[in-house]
Amino acid sequence: MIQIHDVSKRFGEFEAIKDVTFFVPKGSIYGLLGSNGAGKTTLMKMMAGIYKQNKGTITIDGEPIFENIKQKERMIFLPDTLYFFPNTTIRQMADFYRHIYPKWNEERFYKMQELFPINMNQKIHRMSKGMQRQVAFWLTFSAMPDVLILDEPLDGLDAVMRQKVKNILFQDVAEREMTVVISSHNLFEVEDLCDRIGILHNGSIIIEKELDNLKTNIHKVQVAFHGQTPSSFLKQMDVVYQEYRGSVLLCIVRGKEEQIIAHIQKHEPILFDLLPLTLEEIFIYEMGEKGYDIENILV
Numbered sequence: 001m002i003q004i005h006d007v008s009k010r011f012g013e014f015e016a017i018k019d020v021t022f023f024v025p026k027g028s029i030y031g032l033l034g035s036n037g038a039g040k041t042t043l044m045k046m047m048a049g050i051y052k053q054n055k056g057t058i059t060i061d062g063e064p065i066f067e068n069i070k071q072k073e074r075m076i077f078l079p080d081t082l083y084f085f086p087n088t089t090i091r092q093m094a095d096f097y098r099h100i101y102p103k104w105n106e107e108r109f110y111k112m113q114e115l116f117p118i119n120m121n122q123k124i125h126r127m128s129k130g131m132q133r134q135v136a137f138w139l140t141f142s143a144m145p146d147v148l149i150l151d152e153p154l155d156g157l158d159a160v161m162r163q164k165v166k167n168i169l170f171q172d173v174a175e176r177e178m179t180v181v182i183s184s185h186n187l188f189e190v191e192d193l194c195d196r197i198g199i200l201h202n203g204s205i206i207i208e209k210e211l212d213n214l215k216t217n218i219h220k221v222q223v224a225f226h227g228q229t230p231s232s233f234l235k236q237m238d239v240v241y242q243e244y245r246g247s248v249l250l251c252i253v254r255g256k257e258e259q260i261i262a263h264i265q266k267h268e269p270i271l272f273d274l275l276p277l278t279l280e281e282i283f284i285y286e287m288g289e290k291g292y293d294i295e296n297i298l299v
Protein backbone atom coordinates (compact mmCIF):
# COMPACT_ATOMS: atom_id res chain seq x y z
CA MET A 1 0.00 0.00 0.00
CA ILE A 2 1.18 3.51 -0.80
CA GLN A 3 0.29 6.11 1.81
CA ILE A 4 0.64 9.82 1.18
CA HIS A 5 -0.07 11.95 4.20
CA ASP A 6 -0.22 15.75 4.28
CA VAL A 7 2.53 16.10 1.67
CA SER A 8 3.78 19.43 0.32
CA LYS A 9 6.62 20.22 -2.08
CA ARG A 10 8.17 23.60 -2.83
CA PHE A 11 10.50 24.65 -5.62
CA GLY A 12 11.99 27.85 -4.18
CA GLU A 13 9.02 30.02 -3.25
CA PHE A 14 6.63 28.07 -5.47
CA GLU A 15 4.50 25.44 -3.78
CA ALA A 16 3.92 22.73 -6.42
CA ILE A 17 2.14 20.27 -4.09
CA LYS A 18 -0.02 21.41 -1.18
CA ASP A 19 -1.12 19.26 1.76
CA VAL A 20 -1.95 16.19 -0.31
CA THR A 21 -3.31 13.09 1.43
CA PHE A 22 -4.52 9.84 -0.14
CA PHE A 23 -3.65 6.17 -0.25
CA VAL A 24 -3.40 3.48 -2.88
CA PRO A 25 -4.41 0.01 -1.63
CA LYS A 26 -2.24 -2.96 -2.52
CA GLY A 27 -3.36 -4.63 -5.75
CA SER A 28 -5.26 -1.63 -7.10
CA ILE A 29 -4.85 0.91 -9.90
CA TYR A 30 -5.01 4.60 -8.97
CA GLY A 31 -5.53 7.28 -11.63
CA LEU A 32 -3.94 10.65 -10.95
CA LEU A 33 -5.58 13.21 -13.21
CA GLY A 34 -4.95 16.89 -13.79
CA SER A 35 -4.08 19.51 -16.40
CA ASN A 36 -0.56 20.52 -17.46
CA GLY A 37 1.34 21.83 -14.48
CA ALA A 38 -1.15 20.48 -11.91
CA GLY A 39 1.64 18.65 -10.06
CA LYS A 40 1.24 15.03 -11.21
CA THR A 41 4.89 14.42 -12.11
CA THR A 42 6.13 16.14 -8.96
CA LEU A 43 3.89 13.96 -6.81
CA MET A 44 4.92 10.81 -8.66
CA LYS A 45 8.60 11.64 -8.31
CA MET A 46 8.06 11.91 -4.57
CA MET A 47 6.20 8.59 -4.55
CA ALA A 48 9.16 7.08 -6.41
CA GLY A 49 11.61 8.54 -3.89
CA ILE A 50 13.29 10.81 -6.46
CA TYR A 51 12.20 14.09 -4.83
CA LYS A 52 11.93 14.56 -1.10
CA GLN A 53 8.82 16.27 0.17
CA ASN A 54 9.15 19.42 2.31
CA LYS A 55 6.31 18.31 4.54
CA GLY A 56 4.36 15.13 5.29
CA THR A 57 5.11 11.44 4.81
CA ILE A 58 5.13 9.01 1.90
CA THR A 59 5.37 5.33 2.74
CA ILE A 60 5.22 2.09 0.82
CA ASP A 61 4.07 -0.83 2.95
CA GLY A 62 4.76 1.30 6.00
CA GLU A 63 8.33 2.37 5.09
CA PRO A 64 9.37 5.84 3.88
CA ILE A 65 10.39 5.57 0.25
CA PHE A 66 13.07 8.28 0.08
CA GLU A 67 16.59 6.76 0.00
CA ASN A 68 15.10 3.35 0.74
CA ILE A 69 16.93 0.87 -1.52
CA LYS A 70 14.91 -2.12 -0.32
CA GLN A 71 11.63 -0.49 -1.40
CA LYS A 72 13.10 0.90 -4.62
CA GLU A 73 14.15 -2.59 -5.71
CA ARG A 74 10.49 -3.55 -5.81
CA MET A 75 9.21 -0.44 -7.56
CA ILE A 76 9.50 1.00 -11.05
CA PHE A 77 8.80 4.58 -12.05
CA LEU A 78 8.27 5.01 -15.78
CA PRO A 79 8.64 8.74 -16.52
CA ASP A 80 6.93 10.55 -19.39
CA THR A 81 10.34 11.12 -21.00
CA LEU A 82 12.04 7.76 -21.19
CA TYR A 83 15.74 7.24 -20.56
CA PHE A 84 17.92 4.41 -21.82
CA PHE A 85 21.70 4.21 -21.70
CA PRO A 86 23.23 5.64 -24.90
CA ASN A 87 23.72 3.24 -27.78
CA THR A 88 22.30 0.19 -26.00
CA THR A 89 20.15 -2.67 -27.29
CA ILE A 90 17.13 -4.16 -25.51
CA ARG A 91 19.23 -7.16 -24.53
CA GLN A 92 21.89 -4.90 -22.95
CA MET A 93 19.26 -2.92 -21.04
CA ALA A 94 17.81 -6.24 -19.85
CA ASP A 95 21.27 -7.21 -18.51
CA PHE A 96 21.26 -4.00 -16.48
CA TYR A 97 17.69 -4.47 -15.18
CA ARG A 98 18.50 -8.07 -14.23
CA HIS A 99 21.14 -6.81 -11.80
CA ILE A 100 19.01 -4.04 -10.33
CA TYR A 101 15.69 -5.81 -9.78
CA PRO A 102 15.83 -8.98 -7.65
CA LYS A 103 12.53 -10.32 -9.01
CA TRP A 104 13.63 -10.03 -12.67
CA ASN A 105 11.96 -12.87 -14.61
CA GLU A 106 14.14 -14.11 -17.48
CA GLU A 107 11.49 -16.50 -18.80
CA ARG A 108 8.94 -13.70 -18.95
CA PHE A 109 11.42 -11.44 -20.72
CA TYR A 110 11.87 -13.96 -23.55
CA LYS A 111 8.19 -14.84 -23.68
CA MET A 112 7.25 -11.18 -24.11
CA GLN A 113 8.95 -11.14 -27.52
CA GLU A 114 5.62 -12.44 -28.79
CA LEU A 115 3.83 -9.37 -27.46
CA PHE A 116 6.41 -6.75 -28.44
CA PRO A 117 7.46 -7.48 -32.01
CA ILE A 118 10.90 -5.84 -31.82
CA ASN A 119 14.31 -7.42 -32.31
CA MET A 120 16.05 -7.41 -28.94
CA ASN A 121 19.46 -6.79 -30.53
CA GLN A 122 18.29 -3.52 -32.08
CA LYS A 123 19.69 -0.20 -30.77
CA ILE A 124 16.99 1.50 -28.75
CA HIS A 125 17.92 5.06 -29.78
CA ARG A 126 17.16 4.19 -33.43
CA MET A 127 13.60 3.13 -32.60
CA SER A 128 10.45 5.25 -32.94
CA LYS A 129 8.95 6.91 -29.85
CA GLY A 130 6.19 4.28 -29.64
CA MET A 131 8.68 1.43 -30.02
CA GLN A 132 10.83 2.89 -27.23
CA ARG A 133 7.77 2.96 -25.02
CA GLN A 134 7.12 -0.68 -25.86
CA VAL A 135 10.69 -1.48 -24.81
CA ALA A 136 10.15 0.37 -21.53
CA PHE A 137 7.07 -1.73 -20.79
CA TRP A 138 8.81 -4.93 -21.89
CA LEU A 139 11.64 -4.31 -19.42
CA THR A 140 9.26 -3.11 -16.72
CA PHE A 141 6.98 -6.13 -16.88
CA SER A 142 9.99 -8.46 -16.92
CA ALA A 143 11.30 -6.84 -13.71
CA MET A 144 8.08 -7.90 -11.89
CA PRO A 145 7.71 -4.79 -9.74
CA ASP A 146 5.32 -4.83 -6.77
CA VAL A 147 4.71 -1.11 -7.22
CA LEU A 148 4.49 0.56 -10.62
CA ILE A 149 4.29 4.32 -11.10
CA LEU A 150 3.48 5.38 -14.65
CA ASP A 151 3.64 8.99 -15.84
CA GLU A 152 1.51 9.40 -19.00
CA PRO A 153 2.19 5.75 -19.84
CA LEU A 154 0.20 5.21 -23.02
CA ASP A 155 1.39 8.28 -24.94
CA GLY A 156 2.80 7.22 -28.28
CA LEU A 157 1.40 3.67 -28.24
CA ASP A 158 -1.01 2.62 -30.97
CA ALA A 159 -4.46 1.27 -30.09
CA VAL A 160 -3.48 -2.40 -30.30
CA MET A 161 -0.39 -1.90 -28.16
CA ARG A 162 -2.36 0.13 -25.60
CA GLN A 163 -4.72 -2.78 -25.18
CA LYS A 164 -1.87 -5.28 -24.85
CA VAL A 165 -0.21 -3.14 -22.17
CA LYS A 166 -3.49 -2.66 -20.31
CA ASN A 167 -4.07 -6.43 -20.37
CA ILE A 168 -0.69 -7.18 -18.79
CA LEU A 169 -1.32 -4.49 -16.19
CA PHE A 170 -4.68 -6.04 -15.30
CA GLN A 171 -3.10 -9.49 -15.18
CA ASP A 172 -0.30 -8.39 -12.85
CA VAL A 173 -2.70 -6.54 -10.58
CA ALA A 174 -5.05 -9.52 -10.40
CA GLU A 175 -2.47 -12.30 -10.11
CA ARG A 176 0.42 -10.68 -8.21
CA GLU A 177 -1.39 -7.82 -6.46
CA MET A 178 0.83 -5.24 -8.12
CA THR A 179 -0.02 -1.70 -7.01
CA VAL A 180 -0.22 0.84 -9.83
CA VAL A 181 -0.42 4.64 -10.03
CA ILE A 182 -1.09 6.14 -13.46
CA SER A 183 -1.10 9.82 -14.38
CA SER A 184 -3.08 11.21 -17.27
CA HIS A 185 -4.86 14.30 -18.57
CA ASN A 186 -7.55 12.16 -20.01
CA LEU A 187 -10.53 10.64 -18.22
CA PHE A 188 -11.39 8.35 -21.14
CA GLU A 189 -7.94 6.82 -21.05
CA VAL A 190 -8.15 5.83 -17.40
CA GLU A 191 -11.88 5.10 -17.18
CA ASP A 192 -11.56 1.38 -17.85
CA LEU A 193 -8.26 1.02 -15.99
CA CYS A 194 -8.54 2.53 -12.54
CA ASP A 195 -10.24 1.50 -9.32
CA ARG A 196 -9.91 4.95 -7.83
CA ILE A 197 -9.25 8.42 -9.22
CA GLY A 198 -7.79 11.60 -7.75
CA ILE A 199 -7.88 14.94 -9.55
CA LEU A 200 -5.03 17.33 -8.86
CA HIS A 201 -5.47 21.04 -9.48
CA ASN A 202 -2.85 23.67 -8.66
CA GLY A 203 -1.06 21.18 -6.43
CA SER A 204 -4.10 20.09 -4.39
CA ILE A 205 -6.34 17.05 -4.67
CA ILE A 206 -9.76 18.54 -5.38
CA ILE A 207 -11.67 15.32 -5.80
CA GLU A 208 -10.95 11.70 -4.92
CA LYS A 209 -13.33 8.84 -5.61
CA GLU A 210 -13.76 5.10 -5.90
CA LEU A 211 -15.00 4.49 -9.45
CA ASP A 212 -17.51 1.77 -8.61
CA ASN A 213 -19.30 3.91 -6.02
CA LEU A 214 -19.18 6.85 -8.33
CA LYS A 215 -21.05 5.09 -11.12
CA THR A 216 -23.68 3.39 -9.00
CA ASN A 217 -24.61 6.53 -7.11
CA ILE A 218 -25.41 9.02 -9.84
CA HIS A 219 -27.87 8.70 -12.75
CA LYS A 220 -29.26 10.60 -15.69
CA VAL A 221 -33.05 10.67 -15.75
CA GLN A 222 -35.29 11.71 -18.66
CA VAL A 223 -38.91 12.03 -17.73
CA ALA A 224 -42.13 13.64 -18.99
CA PHE A 225 -45.54 13.99 -17.35
CA HIS A 226 -49.05 14.86 -18.47
CA GLY A 227 -49.10 18.59 -17.92
CA GLN A 228 -46.65 20.09 -15.43
CA THR A 229 -44.03 18.19 -13.44
CA PRO A 230 -45.60 17.36 -10.03
CA SER A 231 -44.11 19.69 -7.41
CA SER A 232 -43.20 16.82 -5.07
CA PHE A 233 -41.26 15.07 -7.82
CA LEU A 234 -38.02 17.08 -7.72
CA LYS A 235 -38.24 18.05 -4.07
CA GLN A 236 -37.91 14.48 -2.88
CA MET A 237 -34.84 13.66 -4.97
CA ASP A 238 -31.18 14.67 -4.64
CA VAL A 239 -31.00 16.58 -7.95
CA VAL A 240 -27.56 17.76 -9.02
CA TYR A 241 -28.67 19.33 -12.31
CA GLN A 242 -31.91 19.84 -14.23
CA GLU A 243 -33.05 21.26 -17.56
CA TYR A 244 -36.11 21.04 -19.79
CA ARG A 245 -35.79 19.91 -23.41
CA GLY A 246 -39.25 20.73 -24.72
CA SER A 247 -41.63 18.91 -22.40
CA VAL A 248 -38.96 16.38 -21.34
CA LEU A 249 -37.21 17.02 -18.04
CA LEU A 250 -33.58 15.90 -18.00
CA CYS A 251 -31.99 15.67 -14.60
CA ILE A 252 -28.90 14.26 -12.94
CA VAL A 253 -29.82 12.60 -9.69
CA ARG A 254 -27.84 11.09 -6.85
CA GLY A 255 -29.02 7.98 -5.07
CA LYS A 256 -29.67 4.29 -5.46
CA GLU A 257 -31.10 3.20 -8.80
CA GLU A 258 -34.01 1.16 -7.34
CA GLN A 259 -35.09 4.02 -5.09
CA ILE A 260 -34.98 6.54 -7.92
CA ILE A 261 -36.99 4.26 -10.21
CA ALA A 262 -39.60 3.64 -7.49
CA HIS A 263 -39.90 7.38 -6.83
CA ILE A 264 -40.34 8.19 -10.53
CA GLN A 265 -42.91 5.44 -11.14
CA LYS A 266 -44.96 6.66 -8.18
CA HIS A 267 -45.51 9.91 -10.11
CA GLU A 268 -46.82 8.05 -13.20
CA PRO A 269 -44.78 9.64 -15.99
CA ILE A 270 -45.74 9.25 -19.65
CA LEU A 271 -42.08 8.87 -20.57
CA PHE A 272 -39.19 7.71 -18.44
CA ASP A 273 -35.60 6.65 -19.06
CA LEU A 274 -32.71 6.05 -16.68
CA LEU A 275 -29.37 6.35 -18.45
CA PRO A 276 -25.77 5.76 -17.33
CA LEU A 277 -23.35 8.69 -17.16
CA THR A 278 -19.90 8.64 -18.66
CA LEU A 279 -17.07 9.23 -16.23
CA GLU A 280 -16.54 12.65 -17.79
CA GLU A 281 -20.19 13.61 -17.18
CA ILE A 282 -19.95 12.45 -13.57
CA PHE A 283 -16.92 14.65 -12.99
CA ILE A 284 -18.51 17.63 -14.74
CA TYR A 285 -21.33 17.52 -12.19
CA GLU A 286 -19.18 16.57 -9.20
CA MET A 287 -16.73 19.38 -9.89
CA GLY A 288 -19.41 21.86 -10.88
CA GLU A 289 -20.80 21.46 -7.37
CA LYS A 290 -17.40 22.35 -5.97
CA GLY A 291 -17.16 25.41 -8.20
CA TYR A 292 -14.69 24.00 -10.73
CA ASP A 293 -15.04 23.73 -14.47
CA ILE A 294 -13.70 20.36 -15.60
CA GLU A 295 -12.70 21.67 -19.05
CA ASN A 296 -10.20 23.97 -17.40
CA ILE A 297 -8.82 21.18 -15.26
CA LEU A 298 -8.56 18.12 -17.49
CA VAL A 299 -7.65 17.64 -21.19
Ligand SMILES: Nc1ncnc2c1ncn2[C@@H]1O[C@H](COP(=O)(O)OP(=O)(O)OP(=O)(O)O)[C@@H](O)[C@H]1O
Binding pocket: 011, 014, 016, 034, 035, 036, 037, 038, 039, 040, 041, 042, 043, 185
Ligand atom coordinates in the same frame (compact mmCIF):
# COMPACT_ATOMS: atom_id res chain seq x y z
N1 LIG B 1 12.31 21.10 -10.87
C1 LIG B 1 11.43 22.09 -10.83
N2 LIG B 1 11.76 23.34 -10.49
C2 LIG B 1 10.85 24.34 -10.41
N3 LIG B 1 9.54 24.17 -10.68
C3 LIG B 1 9.13 22.95 -11.01
C4 LIG B 1 10.04 21.83 -11.12
N4 LIG B 1 9.33 20.74 -11.46
C5 LIG B 1 8.06 21.14 -11.61
N5 LIG B 1 7.93 22.46 -11.33
C6 LIG B 1 6.68 23.24 -11.35
O1 LIG B 1 5.73 22.54 -10.56
C7 LIG B 1 4.44 22.58 -11.18
C8 LIG B 1 3.95 21.17 -11.36
O2 LIG B 1 4.73 20.54 -12.38
P1 LIG B 1 4.53 19.02 -12.77
O3 LIG B 1 5.55 18.66 -13.79
O4 LIG B 1 4.48 18.20 -11.53
O5 LIG B 1 3.06 19.06 -13.43
P2 LIG B 1 2.26 17.93 -14.23
O6 LIG B 1 0.91 17.86 -13.64
O7 LIG B 1 3.03 16.68 -14.29
O8 LIG B 1 2.17 18.58 -15.69
P3 LIG B 1 2.17 17.91 -17.15
O9 LIG B 1 0.81 17.30 -17.31
O10 LIG B 1 2.35 19.09 -18.04
O11 LIG B 1 3.28 16.93 -17.24
C9 LIG B 1 4.60 23.36 -12.48
O12 LIG B 1 4.22 24.69 -12.24
C10 LIG B 1 6.09 23.30 -12.75
O13 LIG B 1 6.55 24.45 -13.42
